[in-house]
Amino acid sequence: MSTIVVGGGLAGLSAAHTLLERGANVLLLDKQGFMGGNSTKATSGINGAGTQTQQELNIPDNAKIFFEDTKKSARELARDDLIRVLTGRSGDAVNWLQDKFGLDLSKVARLGGHTHPRTHRGGAQFPGMVITYAQMERLEDLAVSQPERVKIIKKARVTKLIKDENAQVIGVEYTFNGKTETAYGPVILATGGYAADFTSDSLLKKHRPEYYNLPTTNGDHCTGDGHKMAMTAGAKGIDMEKVQVHPTGLVDPNDPEAKVKFLAAEALRGVGGLLLDNTGARFVDELQHRDYVTGKMWENGKFPIRLVLNGPASKDIEWHCKHYVGRGLMKRFDSGDALAKEFGISPSTLKKTFEDYNQVVRSKKDPFGKKFFSGEWTYDDTFHVSMMTPVLHYTMGGLEIDDASRVIDTNGKPIPGLFACGEVAGGVHGANRLGGSSLLGCVVFGRVAGDSAAAYTLQATSAAIAKAGGRLGAIAGQVSGAPSASSSSSSAPAPEAKGEQSSAGGKVYTMDEVAKHKDKKDVWVVVNGEVLDVTEFLPDHPGGEKAIMLYAGRDATEEFNMLHDPKVIPRYAANAVIGKIKQ
Known part of the structure; x- marks a missing residue:
């Protein structure tokens, strides 16, 4: 019998590796063409005590x-049992x-x-990407x-979740290549949140309509699929109105109204780093909880609000600064005078x-309540600066679970055979998630x-298998006729294109030829x-299509190597390689 893991982000991958460690078999179903989910975009790190x-x-x-x-951050909705885990x-x-x-x-x-x-x-590199890729590659190798x-x-x-006459979840229905398939086994949902649910039956619009028009940091796969599917099957949703708005979404000066924004870690x-309003003044403890900082930004109202890092802070987190500058989302200034000019204020x-x-x-007495400091600032320094806006980021609400990750039904009882982890x-x-606890929760x-x-699989009895009409027993070798893992994510063959023939048999292109291919329907990059x-890979990129379109028709080598292991292309995008650049 295999356990079905729905979702290929960090939560689903961690569940799959744990199942394998416990001797169980795994079928992982992911609706994206490239696993990883939002976990790959986590930029601050993972908490651990x-x-x-x-x-x-x-x-x-x-x-x-x-x-x-954590309990203080969770406030009135603190679940001691879950926080303790x-x-x-x-x-x-x-x-x-x-x-x-x-x-590392x-x-x-x-x-x-x-x-x-x-x-x-x-x-x-971003910790979310490093952690998720490591698990993803290990699982694909297995x-x-x-x-x-x-x-x-x-x-x-x-x-759809499949239940038997005893209300046990015994499998799922899924669509693949336009066909409906069925798989049987206990189910772990790891489908993410609903902070990009702008669908017709949007959970976001239902529970927090005032947030519906905000930009989001989430990929378009975060539409609450697992929530809706499980609640249809009798699961209880809790705290659904608790949607976290992160205070520091990066505003792209070239596309300030973009619906999907990158997150400033x-x-x-x-x-x-300090948050300064358009008068150059502080207005909040920068290290307060996310919802508090967001509220103060809206209360202050003096936009654009900028995040400013001095030289020591920039050096401490140099890789992030280089990444954001490369994307055109952050600027570097070599003096206080240059920074004052950017703000449009006087140097004084x-x-x-x-x-x-x-x-x-020096006094440790901040009118905004800040308690932890990283040293004094000098005017004659270098600075990194970005414009900030609040963005939809994380949904604390979801399926009610117990401390064993069992999904709870509307009567307060665990649904046999159904488990959930991660943002779902x-x-x-x-009421509020601490930074660094998303990867940890996964x-x-x-x-x-x-x-x-x-443990549930081991406890399944022959009587239960018989009552399921032999369906569970039939999956010892997994679903008959299911598509193979190795062929499920291949890209379409590269189209014919102009270019010289190299001595090695591949085609050779000039950068001028590459530069012609920068439309969403025809995108080339050099790496x-x-x-x-x-x-063909554009809709499957875990960072969203914008992450690729920034480098359409250009050499993306530096940015790519900052974020990815060299094995990524031969492993996940081998069919996308159509030739080499002319030296």
């Missing part, structure tokens, strides 16, 4: 302190990622709402080496802002769901000397 890294850095943190910080297993989750997947999580920062530094990241245990089907949209404020006004802040740093699971973060509850589903036709 009492980790190996914290011990090495002499950070006196523990699960009890983390519990209290999240925080109590946080150190083990980070250690598991380091030990099992060999990840050696840097630790303090984000808003945390009393100690506990948000882990590595020295390069799908090749152990196909009897691991099957992955991409572009498979699950549409909370780590930028964690290393000392900006100097006073810095002087007032330095007095706060409600109640974990209460890993911790992904592992909990994997453990629970494996490490190779020319890629990424037209």
